[in-house]
Amino acid sequence: MRREPRHWSGVVLVILLLVAWEAVARLELVRALFFPPATAIFAALWSLTASLDLVREYAATLWRAAAGFSLAACLGIATGVVMGFYRPAFSLLEPLIEMLRPIPTVALIPVAILLLGIDNAMKIFVIAWACFFPVWINTLEAVRAVDKELMDTARTFRFSDPAILAKIVLPFASPGIFTGLRISVAFALILAVISEMIAGETGIGRFIIESEMAFRIPQMYAGVFSLAIVGYGLNRIFLLAEQRILRWHYASARAEIVS
Amino acid sequence: MGGFLEVQGLRKEFAEHGNLVAIESITFSVEQGDFVSIVGPSGCGKTTLMRCIGGLSRPSGGNIMLKGKEVTGPPEGVVMVFQDYSKSLLPWRSVLGNVTLGLESTGELSSQQRVDRAKQTLEAVSVSGFESYYPRQLSGGMQQRVAIARALAFQPEVLLMDEPFASVDAQTRGELEDVVLQIWKKYAQTVLFVTHDIEEAIYLATKVVVIGARPSSVIDAFPVDLGPNRDQLTTREHRHFLDLRQRVYRAIRKAKDTSLAPQSAQ
Numbered sequence: 289m290r291r292e293p294r295h296w297s298g299v300v301l302v303i304l305l306l307v308a309w310e311a312v313a314r315l316e317l318v319r320a321l322f323f324p325p326a327t328a329i330f331a332a333l334w335s336l337t338a339s340l341d342l343v344r345e346y347a348a349t350l351w352r353a354a355a356g357f358s359l360a361a362c363l364g365i366a367t368g369v370v371m372g373f374y375r376p377a378f379s380l381l382e383p384l385i386e387m388l389r390p391i392p393t394v395a396l397i398p399v400a401i402l403l404l405g406i407d408n409a410m411k412i413f414v415i416a417w418a419c420f421f422p423v424w425i426n427t428l429e430a431v432r433a434v435d436k437e438l439m440d441t442a443r444t445f446r447f448s449d450p451a452i453l454a455k456i457v458l459p460f461a462s463p464g465i466f467t468g469l470r471i472s473v474a475f476a477l478i479l480a481v482i483s484e485m486i487a488g489e490t491g492i493g494r495f496i497i498e499s500e501m502a503f504r505i506p507q508m509y510a511g512v513f514s515l516a517i518v519g520y521g522l523n524r525i526f527l528l529a530e531q532r533i534l535r536w537h538y539a540s541a542r543a544e545i546v547s
Numbered sequence: 548m549g550g551f552l553e554v555q556g557l558r559k560e561f562a563e564h565g566n567l568v569a570i571e572s573i574t575f576s577v578e579q580g581d582f583v584s585i586v587g588p589s590g591c592g593k594t595t596l597m598r599c600i601g602g603l604s605r606p607s608g609g610n611i612m613l614k615g616k617e618v619t620g621p622p623e624g625v626v627m628v629f630q631d632y633s634k635s636l637l638p639w640r641s642v643l644g645n646v647t648l649g650l651e652s653t654g655e656l657s658s659q660q661r662v663d664r665a666k667q668t669l670e671a672v673s674v675s676g677f678e679s680y681y682p683r684q685l686s687g688g689m690q691q692r693v694a695i696a697r698a699l700a701f702q703p704e705v706l707l708m709d710e711p712f713a714s715v716d717a718q719t720r721g722e723l724e725d726v727v728l729q730i731w732k733k734y735a736q737t738v739l740f741v742t743h744d745i746e747e748a749i750y751l752a753t754k755v756v757v758i759g760a761r762p763s764s765v766i767d768a769f770p771v772d773l774g775p776n777r778d779q780l781t782t783r784e785h786r787h788f789l790d791l792r793q794r795v796y797r798a799i800r801k802a803k804d805t806s807l808a809p810q811s812a813q
Contacts (some may be wrong), residue, residue, distance in 0.1 A: 437634040440603050444627040445649040445701065455648070459639045535683055537641040 315499075324506045329513055332506035341495075342514060348490040348524035352408060352483075354478040356415025360472060364420045369429025373449075373457060385424065393418040393479060397486055415479045423465070430464025431457055463537050464526035466530045473522050481515065535538055551737065552577040556609030559595050569599075570596045571762035572609065575727035578755075581702075582731055582738045584748035588803055589636070591630045593741040594630070596758070597709045600739065601627040613705070624704035628711050633696040642669070642693050643678040643811040647810065649701040667692075668700040670735070672726050688719035692726065699730055708740045712747070721779050724751060728777060739753075745795050749788055750777060755795055757803030762797065 306326045307492075312318060313325035336342040365384075371378040397414055404410035434457055440453045484493030492511055499508035533537055554720060559570040561761050569592040579786040585593055600605035600611055602621035613625070626649065629635040636645050646665035650656050656664065669675055672692040682690050690710060698706060708727070712720045728751060731738055742748050748755050749771055757766045772783055782788055 294608050359695050375742050384555075435634045437629050437631050438637065440627070441635045441648075444601055444625070445652040446623065451652065455651070456637070459637070462639075467776055468721065534639075 294469065296330040300544040308343075324509060328506045329509040333510040333513055336507065336514075342492070342511075345490065345492045345495045346514075346518065348473040349477075349480045349484065352411045353415055354366030355408075356412045356479070357419050357472060357476040359416040360413065360419030361423055361469055363470075364417070364423025364468065365427050367494065368424045368468075369431055369453065369457065369461070372428045372431025372461075375451065385421075389421050389425075394482060398484060401487060405495060411483040411488070412479065414483050415476050418475045418479045422475065426464045426471070426536075427461060428462035433464070434460045442545065458464045463534055466534060468525050470530070473526055476514070477519055491531070515539055549696070550576040550596055551579040551581075551614060552739075553612040554596075554600065554609075555612065557596065557599060558594065558608030558705055559599065559609060560607045561606070568762040573763060573767050574609075574763050575756050575768060577737060577739065579737055580735055582740065582751060584752035584754045584755045585739065585741045585758060586743065586745055586748040586799065587744065587763065588760045588799060589743055589757050591760050592763040592784075593743075593758060594709050597627065597707050597739065597741055601625055601707050603627070604743075622705075625707065626698040626701050626703040626705075627696055627700045627707040627709065630710040630713050632711070633687070635694055636690060636697075638681065640686070640780060641679050641681060642674065645682060645693055646697045647702050650699055664700050664704050665696070670695045670731060671699065672696045677688040684811045688715045688723065691715060691723060695723075695726070699734070700732065703717075703736055705737045705739070710741050710743070712742075720747075725779065727751065732775060745799070746783065749773075749791050749795065750779075750782060755791070757795060757798045757802065759799075766802045769795060769798075779802065 294427075309326045313320060313323050313328075317496060333342075367381065371381055395416060396417060400410045400413050404413055410525075438456050438460065439452070442456045447455065480491065481493035481496075484491035485497050488494055492515065495513040496508055549645045555574055557570055557573040558568075561567045561569060570585045573592075574598060575583075577681065585596065585716055587593055595604065599606050600618065602618050602625070605619075613758075615623050616622075623687060629812040637648065642647065643662065646669060646724060650664060657669065666675075672695055674689060674692045674696060677685060677689065682693060695711065695783040698795075712723050714755060715723065718729065727738070727740075738751075740748070740751055753770050755771060756771045757768070758764070773787060
């Protein structure tokens with residue numbers, strides 16, 4: 289197994305941009321009150337983390353995001369598999385789902401507030417709604433792409449439908465399902481923050497809005513920066529899990545042939 | 548009537564392709580333990596015929612009887628090896644996991660017994676030592692051996708092979724032909740083997756069935772009296788082999804001519 293040499297250019301670019309930010313703020317090219325230096329933002333980020341203020345907000349946000357995401361993952365995978373496997377289910381549900389899909393989830397927040405209130409129920413619903421579609425469509429496409437030869441192989445051994453699902457369809461579709469899940473992880477965080485900004489008392493979205501209204505500008509920026517870090521971290525964790533679970537997929541992709 | 552496997556007036560149309568008649572009428576019978584090669588020009592519905600016998604496709608007319616029972620779905624004890632081995636192997640399972648797959652459908656064997664059986668079968672097709680590899684790490688010939696091992700491990704009564712060596716190189720092809728002959732002698736199952744290669748058909752079989760061009764029907768059937776022991780060099784130079792090759796070749800050419808005749812008349 290050969291490892292790609294690690295390239296640091298991406299990290300260097302981020303550091304350079306932060307240095308440029310610092311310079312722009314220090315030279316007061318932008319009004320300093322609204323554009324604090326990067327060092328001030330990181331200082332605020334550090335003290336907010338040390339005082340556990342940010343940790344508390346993230347506990348609320350990430351819990352909602354996880355709940356909505358899990359709900360969407362279960363529903364999206366189940367619907368995608370059933371629709372990809374049974375033609376009648378596809379005919380029944382496809383028009384409905386494709387009509388709901390283009391609605392921007394944000395447009396549903398007022399409706400959700402009326403029906404579910406401003407608390408967790410509304411937020412989890414909105415997050416699950418947004419996360420459902422990427423999981424669903426990626427699962428559906430992956431299941432429909434199962435090779436005919438694989439299905440015929442399973443049928444020639446007289447496997448039952450549930451066994452074909454478990455042994456052939458789900459493993460075959462798993463890289464596609466993971467792609468859908470990874471897209472949805474980002475959506476979960478985005479919708480959690482948006483729904484918190486619109487209504488409620490806790491969460492990192494609310495923290496950013498309140499910091500702005502209270503004119504705590506470095507804190508506001510610290511909240512935004514923390515989202516970049518947390519979002520990046522979530523994606524990395526997800527990729528690592530994916531590489532572990534789909535080891536065969538990655539092993540096959542860089543396979544060297546033995547004859 | 549009442550043989551081991553009877554194909555009677557089999558007809559297949561594909562409604563989705565403007566009622567294309569793939570098979571007009573095919574009738575032939577197979578005795579238990581036969582090795583029947585089915586040859587014919589490309590596009591003559593050989594694969595369709597195999598899929599019908601394997602219960603993967605429903606005939607539009609006629610019927611297929613296996614041991615006196617009509618085939619309506621994949622029958623018990625019948626396993627098919629597909630032409631496209633690279634797509635029929637499970638890329639997420641190791642070689643060993645692929646071979647045990649078929650054994651998991653019956654629940655007759657414990658997982659240890661499944662592994663033992665798979666290892667024995669892999670040895671029979673000379674793929675020992677590659678148990679933990681993923682299929683895509685193996686060459687085409689090796690992959691097809693794994694696909695054959697998977698079918699054999701199931702110990703089927705009938706083995707259906709649909710142009711299994713169409714996409715391997717000539718040398719590997721010869722080796723695989725001998726692997727198939729050895730296991731046929733060892734396990735004595737009934738084999739139906741589709742190919743477009745006349746020499747391969749004769750070399751392997753106890754009977755060669757020639758199918759004409761679409762819409763297909765059986766043109767002729769030739770018994771092959773070359774005995775059970777075959778050799779890539781001497782068998783292929785045997786007088787009877789050369790004679791058969793000529794007769795089968797003529798039959799196929801005649802089949803092509805007759806199917807072209809109505810078109811040229813238009």
